[in-house]
Amino acid sequence: MAIEHALLGLLAESPHHGYELTKQFAPGTTLADIAHLEPGMLYAHVKKLEQRGWVASEVEHQESRPARRILSITPQGRVELDRWLREPVDKTRDIRLEFLLKLYFVRTLAPTLTAELVREQRGLCEAFVDSLEGQLAEETDDFRRLVLQMRLAQNQALVAWLRNATTLVGR
Amino acid sequence: MAIEHALLGLLAESPHHGYELTKQFAPGTTLADIAHLEPGMLYAHVKKLEQRGWVASEVEHQESRPARRILSITPQGRVELDRWLREPVDKTRDIRLEFLLKLYFVRTLAPTLTAELVREQRGLCEAFVDSLEGQLAEETDDFRRLVLQMRLAQNQALVAWLRNATTLVGR
DNA sequence: AGAGCCATGTAAGAGGTTACATGATTAG
DNA sequence: CTAATCATGTAACCTCTTACATGGCTCT
DSSP states (O other): OHHHHHHHHHHHHSOEEHHHHHHHTSTTSHHHHHOOOOHHHHHHHHHHHHHTTSEEEEEEEETTEEEEEEEEEOHHHHHHHHHHHHOOOSSGGGIIIIIHHHHHHHHHHOHHHHHHHHHHHHHHHHHHHHHHHHHHHHOOOHHHHHHHHHHHHHHHHHHHHHHHHHHHHOO | OHHHHHHHHHHHHSOEEHHHHHHHTSTTSHHHHHOOOOHHHHHHHHHHHHHTTSEEEEEEEETTEEEEEEEEEOHHHHHHHHHHHHOOOSSGGGIIIIIHHHHHHHHHHOHHHHHHHHHHHHHHHHHHHHHHHHHHHHOOOHHHHHHHHHHHHHHHHHHHHHHHHHHHHOO
C-alpha cells in the first residue's frame, strides 16, 4: 500500500518506465533508506496500480535496446495520491515507513501541505500518549505496566521528533 | 516465528490442548495485549511446531464433548525455547512484539536469565544509537537527517526504558 | 428457543521475500 | 573476454488476516 503510493508519487513528477523507478530505490538512495523494493516486486506493484486505474502505460520501442513501458499517473491516480498525502497514519508502527514516505513526497509535490500533515500526525501521537497515560494510571500489574511504559516512551519520543520536524520542514 | 515460540512457552509450563491456548490470547489478556492470534492461525502454528518436532500431540476422547488433542513440548522443543529466550532481537521493530514475548516468558520460565536478556537487548540498542549518531554527524541532507533523528529518538527511548526495566524486572 | 461455549480446523486472499529467466549492449 | 547495464518479468514460497464450516452441549 504505502510503497504503491510512493510509486504514484514518483510518477506524479513525470512519467517513467519501470527500470527508472527501480533506480530510485537502489541502495544508497534516500528512498531505499526508508523502504526496500526489489525490482521483482516493483513490477508487481505497477501491475496492481494499472488494474486500479491509477497508472496508465504505453510501450516505447527503441533501437538496440529492449522496449520499455512508459508509466504515467492517471487523473484518478492524482486524486488518490492527494488523498494519501493529506492523511496521517493511525498506527504508531506505520510512522517508520508510511509516514516518512508521505513526508518525503509531500515536501516536493505539495509543500504547502507539509506543515499540516506533520501537525495532524503529532495530534494523533499526542492523543495516543494521553490514552496510554490514562491506562497506566489504572494498571496495577507490573508486566502490563512495563508494556504500557514502552509504548508511552516510544510515542513521547515521536511527539518530540514531530515537534522538531515542524520547524525543520515547515521552513 | 515469535508467536510460535510463545506457544512453546505456554506448553513448557504444562501440556494444553489448542482451545486452551486460544484462551490465553483472548481479548483482555496480557498476551493479547502484545500479540494478536486468531484461533484459525493457532492451529496452523501448532501444525508447524509438530512438523519441526518441537511439539507432540495425543488425542484425548471425552464423553459428551468433542475430542481434544493434548499438545506437549518435546525435548527438542525445550532446547529451541531455551535458545530463543536467551537471544535479544536485532531489529528495533521486533522489540514491540518479539522482545516483549521473550520478556513475558523468561520471567516465569527462567527468571534468572531475565536480567541478562534485558542487559543484552540494551547493549544492542545502545550500539545502534552510537551508529546512528555517527551517521548523523556525517549527513548533510535535511530530509535524511530527519529520518536518522527519528530512529535515534526511538532507540534512545528504548534504551531508557530498558534501563528502567532492569530495576523493575530484575528485582 | 436461542445464545454462547466447547473444540477443531479449512480456504481464500493480500502482502512480502528470494531466486530465477531472458537477452542484447556497452565499458573496462 | 568479462562484468555491468539496460529492461522486463515469472515462480515458489512464507506470513498474516478474515471468514467460513462443523456439531453437540449448556445456560437462560
